[in-house]
């Protein structure tokens with residue numbers, strides 16, 4: 001067993017390392033990776049199908065401005081990622097294609113308090129930095 005391990009080590013000694021210096025070197029994500037949802041407000045009709053589909057009850061439909069600085073409001077999803085499984089069902093079931101998967105998996109998603117994990121429509125639309133705390 002020891003000899004086998006030494007032989008294996010010698011054989012691979014010239015090969016590049018397979019480990020990464022995370023977080024300095026970020027992990028390359030597959031195209032199918034499911035990260036924080038991205039909301040396209042212009043496509044969302046506030047139907048609530050995403051909320052009804054969510055197996056973990058992580059989505060609420062809330063009123064929010066249609067765009068930054070606008071006073072007009074419409075209904076959009078708000079996601080509590082403290083309960084989200086990142087299963088992607090909300091994305092698959094949206095009849096308007098208003099939700100897609102972002103690539104964030106750590107930055108902005110690691111918080112001290114559960115309430116900071118509440119992703120408002122503005123955060124889902126990336127109108128404001130997801131690193132920020134509760135903006136309301």
Ligand code: SF4
Pocket residue numbers: 043044045046047048049050051061076077093094095096097098099
């Ligand atoms: S994101 Fe899609 S499913 Fe959810 S409320 Fe908007 S249109 Fe409906």
Ligand code: SF4
Pocket residue numbers: 053054055056057058059079083084085086087088089090091
């Ligand atoms: S990814 Fe899954 S668990 Fe998360 S909000 Fe969407 S449906 Fe709910």
